[in-house]
Amino acid sequence: MTTTEQSPLVALSNDLAAAVARSAPSLVYVDGSARRDATGVVWSAGTIVTVDHTLERDDEIALVLEGGRRIDATVAGRDPSTDLAVLHATVDLPAAPRSARNDLAVGHVVLAAGRDEDGVLGASFGIVSVLDGPWRTWRGGEIDTLIRPDLTLYAGFSGGPLLDATGALLGINTWGLSRRTALTIPLKTVARVVEQLETRGSIARGYLGVALQDVRLPEAIRAALGAGRRHAAIVVDVAPGGPAERAGLALGDVLLAIGDTAIEGADDVQRALGGDTIGKRTTIEILRGGARQAVAATIGERPNRDDE
């Protein structure tokens, strides 16, 4: 019979508990909502990364540390499109060690961790279930890699770390980007968003200067467009002096495509206007008076939320 000391199962269990313990000093509970628990990860000295969807307010944010100590935090920036938020707090916690590995593969063992409102550490484990290329969130955020971990992501673990088997940070877990499944925002995306939020307080997004509504396409047009297109977006308002007005877009124009992105509803327009489109001359395909036309617009930059 294997003794306790020799059992590889016990060794693995101890290794994983040690991996969780390695990240633990960098984990805090984030009190930013009366209803939703979240975890935050110390990214650099005084800077904590968490998820946006659990922050119900922009002030009176508190962090709960190991042992239950509460400290105040302020919101440095929020990006609903990637579901990330950056908090500042005067606290001497170490930054979470980040994973340098670039060989993450489906099947690798990963850990999730979080703290509850008393600061008690929790963990769960599983494997990398899906890995894929870049994708855009339902709010238009650009995520560099699709990572879906197969593990128990407890409610308060949103904003907490996905860790490799050594306890190094792979990304930030969230329930906020898919209704069906927990996903992980990869390090590369987190680094990019944190940098922008720290310097600007918001994420640069493309701007057309139109208000839109979803619209059903008439049969004849559908047939001409092919490929089962049924809906598009109709312009119901044009901002004076905005990129759309300068390009000659008018009330009643129906948007069919922006660049390479087919427009099947107002949400698709948000998706088509990522930060990378700012300043670019872009072809917009429209339906005007029943005829298809193309106009060229130079995509602008969306004003900050404070200015809106």
Add this chain to the structure above:
Amino acid sequence: MTTSNLQAAFNEVVHRVRSATVHVYDRRGRGSGVVWADGLIVSNAHVVREPYPTIETAAGTARGRLIARDDRRDLAAIHVDLRGLGVRAADLRDAATLRAGEFVLAVGNPLGLSGAVASGMLRSAGRRFVVSDVRLAPGNSGGPLTDAAGRVVGINSMVHGASAYAVPSEAVRAFLEEEGFVWRAA
């Protein structure tokens, strides 16, 4: 460390935990129990509703006698003559010594299956409950939650969402001491 070593270790610890786990049932309910000491089975109060529950193992059955119960902690103590049942007392560990990230195992008799095993990871060990993500079914009630070495850290009690709740081993000890039983050293 090879996968087969890990598998062998898993098999070994499951075998050990099963040898300290029993069926507990009466006319009104059915669940699992842990052989806490010679002659002493610990289970959930919500499993044992009658004074003389039946204790069953692969080797046979015996008539038990309910000697104490605590509805608040959801614990019950049953005296039984274990001779001929092919079981032994469980190894024990204080739940408070568990660290987040350790493996846990649950053994029991869910849905009429004998000695079914579920594994998961410890979320946290509090004073009232040990919380993990092992997947429990109704017949797991009263059965053991153990660490990776097979030492019992709690008595599986209930499920809420993805979380499984077990009564910590220290609460079992407090219960037994209050009832006048002596805690056997782990």
